[in-house]
Amino acid sequence: xxxxxxxxxxxxxxxxxxxxxxxxxxxxxxxxxxxxxxxxxxxxxxxxxxxxxxxxxxxxxxxxxxxxxxxxxxxxxxxxxxxxxxxxxxxxxxxxxxxxxxxxxxxxxxxxxxxxxxxxxxxxxxxxxxxxxxxxxxxxxxxxxxxxxxxxxxxxxxxxxxxxxxxxxxxxxxxxxxxxxxxxxxxxxxxxxxxxxxxxxxxxxxxxxxxxxxxxxxxxxxxxxxxxxxxxxxxxxxxxxxxxxxxxxxxxxxxxxxxxxxxxxxxxxxxxxxxxxxxxxxxxxxxxxxxxxxxxxxxxxxxxxxxxxxxxxxxxxxxxxxxxxxxxxx
Amino acid sequence: xxxxxxxxxxxxxxxxxxxxxxxxxxxxxxxxxxxxxxxxxxxxxxxxxxxxxxxxxxxxxxxxxxxxxxxxxxxxxxxxxxxxxxxxxxxxxxxxxxxxxxxxxxxxxxxxxxxxxxxxxxxxxxxxxxxxxxxxxxxxxxxxxxxxxxxxxxxxxxxxxxxxxxxxxxxxxxxxxxxxxxxxxxxxxxxxxxxxxxxxxxxxxxxxxxxxxxxxxxxxxxxxxxxxxxxxxxxxxxxxxxxxxxxxxxxxxxxxxxxxxxxxxxxxxxxxxxxxxxxxxxxxxxxxxxxxxxxxxxxxxxxxxxx
Numbered sequence: 158x159x160x161x162x163x164x165x166x167x168x169x170x171x172x173x174x175x176x177x178x179x180x181x182x183x184x185x186x187x188x189x190x191x192x193x194x195x196x197x198x199x200x201x202x203x204x205x206x207x208x209x210x211x212x213x214x215x216x217x218x219x220x221x222x223x224x225x226x227x228x229x230x231x232x233x234x235x236x237x238x239x240x241x242x243x244x245x246x247x248x249x250x251x252x253x254x255x256x257x258x259x260x261x262x263x264x265x266x267x268x269x270x271x272x273x274x275x276x277x278x279x280x281x282x283x284x285x286x287x288x289x290x291x292x293x294x295x296x297x298x299x300x301x302x303x304x305x306x307x308x309x310x311x312x313x314x315x316x317x318x319x320x321x322x323x324x325x326x327x328x329x330x331x332x333x334x335x336x337x338x339x340x341x342x343x344x345x346x347x348x349x350x351x352x353x354x355x356x357x358x359x360x361x362x363x364x365x366x367x368x369x370x371x372x373x374x375x376x377x378x379x380x381x382x383x384x385x386x387x388x389x390x391x392x393x394x395x396x397x398x399x400x401x402x403x404x405x406x407x408x409x410x411x412x413x414x415x416x417x418x419x420x421x422x423x424x425x426x427x428x429x430x431x432x433x434x435x436x437x438x439x440x441x442x443x444x445x446x447x448x449x450x451x452x453x454x455x456x457x458x459x460x461x462x463x464x465x466x467x468x469x470x471x472x473x474x475x476x477x478x479x480x481x482x483x484x485x486x487x
Numbered sequence: 488x489x490x491x492x493x494x495x496x497x498x499x500x501x502x503x504x505x506x507x508x509x510x511x512x513x514x515x516x517x518x519x520x521x522x523x524x525x526x527x528x529x530x531x532x533x534x535x536x537x538x539x540x541x542x543x544x545x546x547x548x549x550x551x552x553x554x555x556x557x558x559x560x561x562x563x564x565x566x567x568x569x570x571x572x573x574x575x576x577x578x579x580x581x582x583x584x585x586x587x588x589x590x591x592x593x594x595x596x597x598x599x600x601x602x603x604x605x606x607x608x609x610x611x612x613x614x615x616x617x618x619x620x621x622x623x624x625x626x627x628x629x630x631x632x633x634x635x636x637x638x639x640x641x642x643x644x645x646x647x648x649x650x651x652x653x654x655x656x657x658x659x660x661x662x663x664x665x666x667x668x669x670x671x672x673x674x675x676x677x678x679x680x681x682x683x684x685x686x687x688x689x690x691x692x693x694x695x696x697x698x699x700x701x702x703x704x705x706x707x708x709x710x711x712x713x714x715x716x717x718x719x720x721x722x723x724x725x726x727x728x729x730x731x732x733x734x735x736x737x738x739x740x741x742x743x744x745x746x747x748x749x750x751x752x753x754x755x756x757x758x759x760x761x762x763x764x765x766x767x768x769x770x771x772x773x774x775x776x777x778x779x780x781x782x783x784x785x786x787x788x789x790x791x792x793x794x
Contacts, residue, residue: 226791229624229625230624230625231621231791231792232791232792232793233791250627251629254625255626257625261622261625262618262621264618264622265619265621265622266617266619266622267617270532277528278528278532279622279623279626281524281525281527281528282525282528282626282627282633283521284513284522284629284632285513285521288520288521288524327622
């Protein structure tokens with residue numbers, strides 16, 4: 158069954174000159190082919206509007222991190238191009254990167270330095286940082302992520318949640334127009350996940366565009382205004398959260414002891430994708446009206462003990478888009 | 488952290504500025520100030536790292552150990568033979584300055600190159616392994632800027648390591664043995680101050696030689712995220728070079744070997760100083776530095792940072 162239309166193809170002839178420079182992130186045909194021939198990122202067109210919280214979703218290995226590495230200039234795309242805060246990929250990137258806070262593939266710091274020293278190290282590498290306010294900015298960033306009390310402990314002894322928060326603090330060392338956070342909740346317990354979420358909300362509330370990747374839809378769906386869904390290197394969905402929700406087609410669920418008869422009746426009425434389980438029959442509702450179906454069933458002497466229409470959960474949509482994984486269906 | 492009550496960010500807030508001007512252009516003076524800050528940070532990382540401090544301790548311990556051994560078991564003057572470390576061993580008991588020279592000579596065969604291998608291997612590969620390379624590059628530190636900073640850090644390390652060995656040797660020599668006018672390898676005796684000046688020149692020469700090895704290490708370091716692989720590779724190269732240098736059948740390639748001129752500093756202990764040997768050595772070091780510096784620069788700009 159298909160809940161979602163395939164992503165429409167990119168209009169032919171779109172080239173770098175036509176990338177909307179007002180988007181926070183815009184990519185056209187962005188691709189990365191690894192040396193082994195594997196296409197890790199396959200021709201994706203991201204459009205991240207300024208001010209949005211963009212959830213970049215997809216299972217592990219779907220190309221999210223590689224995309225983020227290209228956006229930040231860590232890797233060179235093998236095809237396609239992009240603009241970041243209006244600056245073109247390539248040499249122009251270093252001019253806008255100071256306005257971008259980034260956490261790529263988990264936090265990475267020196268284990269033998271304290272949290273504060275690690276942030277000082279990041280700030281020292283910044284070619285345009287305000288040298289007069291370093292200490293104050295570091296303290297403010299530590300405070301924002303709730304690490305001020307642990308600022309002088311060595312990074313080595315930080316918990317995973319503290320490490321992730323320090324990674325975000327590095328992105329907060331100066332006001333940013335864009336935060337790119339790669340799996341900021343990876344490996345965190347529910348409490349830690351909630352902390353990160355509220356942190357992202359705060360950052361977004363200040364007007365910063367947030368581009369956050371995750372392999373778990375549930376972790377970010379509450380905070381995102383937009384989503385892009387990756388599956389095996391392709392962007393299979395992109396749009397607002399409500400667009401994603403509305404994409405799921407409603408289904409009718411009928412509870413009855415006469416499963417087979419009910420299924421036949423639904424098929425006869427022209428409903429598609431009829432499935433029957435123990436005491437439940439379901440089908441894609443389409444343009445049909447539930448009350449009409451109910452009347453038809455009753456007229457056919459089928460005892461209906463329950464009837465409801467359901468929209469697939471976001472989780473279902475997500476799984477639908479990205480594939481089931483290993484033998485989920487047995 | 489209090490939970491922000493704000494709902495989802497709205498789609499199109501104004502002023503999130505893709506059209507804002509890019510970061511302000513810095514004046515050259517401003518660029519220098521910022522670079523010095525990065526350089527200081529780099530030096531702090533290297534010189535305060537516990538493992539590197541242990542390495543410095545080993546470098547300082549070697550002359551101390553040599554001094555004690557030679558104090559307990561003093562070889563007679565002229566013992567040890569006419570060349571190699573023997574040139575110095577026999578003289579240590581008469582003049583403590585030679586403990587410093589002996590220490591440099593002995594450590595130059597393995598321990599000093601090893602320390603350079605560790606630091607240069609760490610420089611890029613180590614950062615890549617920790618993941619801090621991506622943190623620095625996304626700041627952005629600038630790829631070329633970071634690499635140049637790293638190399639200058641390696642040079643500072645080379646000078647520090649050589650000087651540490653020389654100074655510890657000198658202090659230990661002064662404590663254990665008499666110090667006075669220095670009898671050179673050519674037989675002439677020069678005043679102590681002249682001898683110390685020659686020792687200082689030797690420290691500089693050795694440090695430049697090590698810096699050339701550091702450039703090799705830096706280049707290798709840009710190809711991997713395993714610092715240990717760089718260290719191993721450098722040691723293999725040093726060993727192979729030293730072995731080839733000892734085989735007279737391949738004498739024609741000797742001048743091209745990276746280690747060939749390392750011990751040529753004994754030219755500074757003759758009267759008159761045989762400068763051509765020194766210039767040859769420095770030219771060899773310079774060529775190695777330029778070649779591998781260029782490889783490192785090319786590589787760092789092209790590399791995909793995947794770790």
